[in-house]
Every structure is written in structure tokens, then in C-alpha cells.
Amino acid sequence: AQSVTQPDIHITVSEGASLELRCNYSYGATPYLFWYVQSPGQGLQLLLKYFSGDTLVQGIKGFEAEFKRSQSSFNLRKPSVHWSDAAEYFCAVALYDAGNNRKLIWGLGTSLAVNP
């Protein structure tokens, strides 16, 4: 069955430090992969997505992610974290269900805290 795993439930980093959030997926076909951020009390915002082509994807707010098919991973990175990056981060993969509807399968999320 298709699934998305975010191994780290909670991560704390110091402001200015680098960040890597892990995401592994299980999906037989070529995946469409996404990273979303959810700040407290706010809606989901798309950080970046991978559909095809260059496996290193640049997103908003200085984030990037690298698709590695051999490792079934799509890890999110940022070279220098800002206090405003503290939020919940979700990895997701898009697929088609039996009714040919596009659906997103979500990871459980990683909560990021940033120390000043």
C-alpha cells in the first residue's frame, strides 16, 4: 500500500543552523511529491513539489528538496533556519485511486522548533 513516512516527529534546531527533514515514500509508480508547511493557526502552504526532471527542487522561503528514487526519499533542506520557520511540516505523495481521483497521501508531519 502507498504510504509516506516522516521518521522525525519533532526536531529542534538553533537559529542559523542547517535543517534536514526526512521523508520516505512507498509508491510503485513515478511519484508526485510535495512538502507543505502549516504554521500555528494558519492554512497549509506549499513549499515545493517534484513532478519530473531535475531531482533537486527549489522552493519558497529558501527551502529545497532532493528526490532520490533509489532511496525512495524526498528530504527537505534549508541551509540556515530562521525563527519564523518554526511550524509543522508535511510530506505528501499524489496518486490516483480506483475511481481515477487524484489523492494526496500524507506523512504524519514533523514539528520544527527553533531556538534563538
Next chain:
Amino acid sequence: GAVVSQHPSWVICKSGTSVKIECRSLDFQATTMFWYRQFPKQSLMLMATSNEGSKATYEQGVEKDKFLINHASLTLSTLTVTSAHPEDSSFYICSANPGQGAISRTYNEQFFGPGTRLTVL
């Protein structure tokens, strides 16, 4: 572009009443809309997928008669929580998919509304 709105943003109701939540795609036509439920500090749980003009497809374990979904137009879907009880209290989020006719870069992408906080007393 690709803005999705939800109304209301929060609602408090008495147990036994029904609550309707609207989801609108403001600047695009959405052939497919999705309804999610999110519990505190948890991931999103897909409740149902609705295609314009047809019945919604509910995920396993979601009560169809409890959560009524209508997708009457390409820009509006509604979720009605019928006979709400305290356990229905949650954060409900909708998303919309532009579909194959949209700009190619948005294909397979869902655009999310800001969510509706429902509290049932």
C-alpha cells in the same frame, strides 16, 4: 492565483445541530475538491473526494450520512456536519484541484483553504 477560501473560519454550535462549511475556489475552476479533517497536532485525514456534478467518494470509516458533501458547481463545495456532537469537534480543511484543463504546472497540485475550526458544545 489559485486561491481557495473557506467559510466560516470558525464555528461553535450546540450538540444536535447541523453545520455547513463552504469551500470556494476563487480564481479557478475545480473539477475535484477534497475534504480533510485534522486533529490537534496530527496529520490530515482525507474524508472524501468530490467531483463536480457527481456523488462524493468517501474514505473508509467516514459516515456518509453524517458528513454530507455537495459539489454543485466548479467553484463551490459544501460539507454539512449533521447532528453534530462534541466528538465532531475538529479542524476541517478543504482543497481544490484545477484539473487537466488548467495550467500544466498546477496539474496534480491541490490548493488548500485556510480551514474551519468546529467546536460542538
